[in-house]
Amino acid sequence: MRFSTLLLHAIPATAAVTPKAYASSSDGVYKLSQYYAPVKGSGTPGSNSTWKLTIDDTASGHKQTIKGFGAAVTDATVAVFNALPAAKRSTLLNELMTSAGANFAMMRHTIASSDLSADPSYSYDDAGGKPDPSFTSFNLGDRGNAMATMLAQMKALQPGLTVVGSPWSPPAWMKLNRVLQGTTVNNNLDHTYVSQFAQYFVKYIQAYQAKGVNIDAITIQNEPLNSNAGFPTMYIYADESGNLIQQNIGPALRNAGLNTAVWAWDHNTDVPSYPQTVLNTASQYTSAVAWHCYAPNNNWGVLTDFHNSNPGTEQYMTECWTSEDAPTPWYQAADFTMGPLQNWASGVMAWTLGTDENDGPHLAGNGPCAQCTGLVVTNAAAGTYRYRVDYYMMAQFSRFIPKGAVVLSGTGSYSYSSSSGLESVATLNPDGTRTVVIENKFANPVYVTVDTKSGETWSGLVYTNSVVTWVLPAAGAV
Numbered sequence: 001m002r003f004s005t006l007l008l009h010a011i012p013a014t015a016a017v018t019p020k021a022y023a024s025s026s027d028g029v030y031k032l033s034q035y036y037a038p039v040k041g042s043g044t045p046g047s048n049s050t051w052k053l054t055i056d057d058t059a060s061g062h063k064q065t066i067k068g069f070g071a072a073v074t075d076a077t078v079a080v081f082n083a084l085p086a087a088k089r090s091t092l093l094n095e096l097m098t099s100a101g102a103n104f105a106m107m108r109h110t111i112a113s114s115d116l117s118a119d120p121s122y123s124y125d126d127a128g129g130k131p132d133p134s135f136t137s138f139n140l141g142d143r144g145n146a147m148a149t150m151l152a153q154m155k156a157l158q159p160g161l162t163v164v165g166s167p168w169s170p171p172a173w174m175k176l177n178r179v180l181q182g183t184t185v186n187n188n189l190d191h192t193y194v195s196q197f198a199q200y201f202v203k204y205i206q207a208y209q210a211k212g213v214n215i216d217a218i219t220i221q222n223e224p225l226n227s228n229a230g231f232p233t234m235y236i237y238a239d240e241s242g243n244l245i246q247q248n249i250g251p252a253l254r255n256a257g258l259n260t261a262v263w264a265w266d267h268n269t270d271v272p273s274y275p276q277t278v279l280n281t282a283s284q285y286t287s288a289v290a291w292h293c294y295a296p297n298n299n300w301g302v303l304t305d306f307h308n309s310n311p312g313t314e315q316y317m318t319e320c321w322t323s324e325d326a327p328t329p330w331y332q333a334a335d336f337t338m339g340p341l342q343n344w345a346s347g348v349m350a351w352t353l354g355t356d357e358n359d360g361p362h363l364a365g366n367g368p369c370a371q372c373t374g375l376v377v378t379n380a381a382a383g384t385y386r387y388r389v390d391y392y393m394m395a396q397f398s399r400f401i402p403k404g405a406v407v408l409s410g411t412g413s414y415s416y417s418s419s420s421g422l423e424s425v426a427t428l429n430p431d432g433t434r435t436v437v438i439e440n441k442f443a444n445p446v447y448v449t450v451d452t453k454s455g456e457t458w459s460g461l462v463y464t465n466s467v468v469t470w471v472l473p474a475a476g477a478v
């Protein structure tokens, strides 16, 4: 007994023993740059402001396991990346998908059109608008093939990549209104075609598999309560969603030998009753709940409430935007990563990975997001790309928190209504090292002290309006 306890606490030989810190700041001085490493003990704050945090790095503090971080791979993303010179594109993908850069390990991709697609909108079985119940016209098309090819390239660089697919609309012929977009009237599934709706997911997953991309999870509809005439959408009721998963989609996936998971909801935090209904109806086939950030009263605490009612269900933050033209604040991505991680999310994905300098391409009209800016912005004419502040803020998490890391409970985070404050999340990584991510929204540096339940104290400076990531040695290593 004593011996196995010792073994459990043995420090892996590979674990680093030198504490390190990396910073990205709103002023652009730091971009995943090395920063003052934390020191053991209470350090010398000088006249800096001080702040205290605690983390429970013992077994009692273990919370959810991390699956990964990333962004949405839309048709816009694929088109603008493919417009770069091949060597530039390859450097970019390497930075996105390895520890040379963000080390992204989870991507959400659009199953055919989203609003961030060039005109015209499409599905993988348009069939000229005529019903095609036996899928004779099913095909990925140029854009679907390019999407699958890029995801396969990403997977080659990050073999553990988790890929999640979400449709904005099924083929028009499966809907009561028979159109992808243009009206909110009868913008619902035609239940004549429930088995085809389920089979559409099977055919899509198999087509991507054939191109080397395993689809780890799907949501059955992006934002099922967002019926919008301006771009492809479809309205699905909560009980309808549960029944579709339980009676049609779940069985269709399993009958086809596919282990693709189904994640419920894929919409905002203000209607948690929806995913609860789905889970109550289809728990056999629903492994996780996906959340977006757009509720006027967005509250990541909803995820903790949901966890408390459904402790076995994983949660993910699958969509939150960043924008240059309706500018989101420098801490947008840090907030939408930090908040979900503090509240049981196992992964976080931004909307969206890549756009051009005009936030596109996107569908025409007033409905599509015309101000959604990628983490990466490309300039096709110049053959160049640049990373925006949101890329660096996400990478402060994704680069240092690997898949398999366990989030630790902690105290001391606080945000004021004025959007200043200091927030933190810590993880225990598979190699025994610990990561502490600290988001400082004060316009001054803060000297932070972290007490660990394992009995250590670490201290160090956190730059003005920045995210600083500490990588601490395994408990007891130094």
Ligand SMILES: *[C@@H]1O[C@H](CO)[C@@H](O)[C@H](O)[C@H]1NC(C)=O
Pocket: 036, 044, 045, 046, 047, 048, 447, 461
């Ligand atoms: C704040 O802390 C840093 C790091 O310890 C130190 O170099 C700096 O002198 C301190 N600043 C003040 C004003 O005391």
